[in-house]
Amino acid sequence: MEIYTNNNNVYVKVDKNSLNFADTLDCGQCFRFAVNGDGSVTGVAFGKQLTVSQTDSELVFHDTMEADFRNTWLPFFALDIDYDAIKKSLDFDETLRLAMDFAGGIRIIRQSHFEALCSFIISQNNNIPRIKGSISRLCERFGDKLCDTDSVYTFPTPKRLNGITTADLAGLGLGYRDAYIVDCVEKIASCELDLEDICTMDIALARETLRKIKGVGPKVAECALLFGFHRLEAFPIDTWIKKVLEKFYPNGFPAMNEYAGVAQQYLFHYIRAAL
């Protein structure tokens, strides 16, 4: 990867067809980034605010030190993963080829385990604008303010949320999901659940463990594994993917392998645009 720094920015040479930042950050896998009027994207992750812009040939990480880029953003955006190889492994199927032509710039990012888990608990039976609003208010109420001038807040830690009740979550717009967040926080506080342990479990045990949290069913567990624990083989089946499976794969999905979750993302955006 070709990297250089200039004027407090970090520049990374990347072909936009191979990595599309706006698509990656606005595809429903994370809820704290938004596309700006000029096409750049701004958001918060791992306690840092970031603005990225992209041309056909490079990414610009604004006001970013090279050390922060290497330690935080390079792993966060999975720039160490060879997506050309992943896509090549999915190239055997015509529908997948069409989906990759359409959404092949998306990649699965490495979010905070806890933030992603909470986010996908909140996401159930819900829509993206409302999810974003709920999470934003959760951060405002319980997160740390990042700077004095802007209203930018971190996602709260499990420790910060320790001891909360559903009453503390009132007004955030979580609806009945408030009790699920309380249960998740309680299980972490009591050490019944250790999110670091999930990372090293085989996926069947990881699923089973996550599903002990109230409000975590098959769909939310799979989303948490794919988007929160970077388990690229996890395959969330929501209403859109059901349509894909019925329409294109009545005899079974042929790419149920180590990159099934990546394929899922391509197909999800393909079907939503195509129908």
Added chain:
DNA sequence: GCCCAGGGAATCG
């Protein structure tokens, strides 16, 4: 098994 629990967005009539 069935209905209900927020509420905003998408879709329908």
Added chain:
DNA sequence: CGATTCCATGGG
């Protein structure tokens, strides 16, 4: 335009 449907899970 207003009315209906959608969404994923657990509890009664």
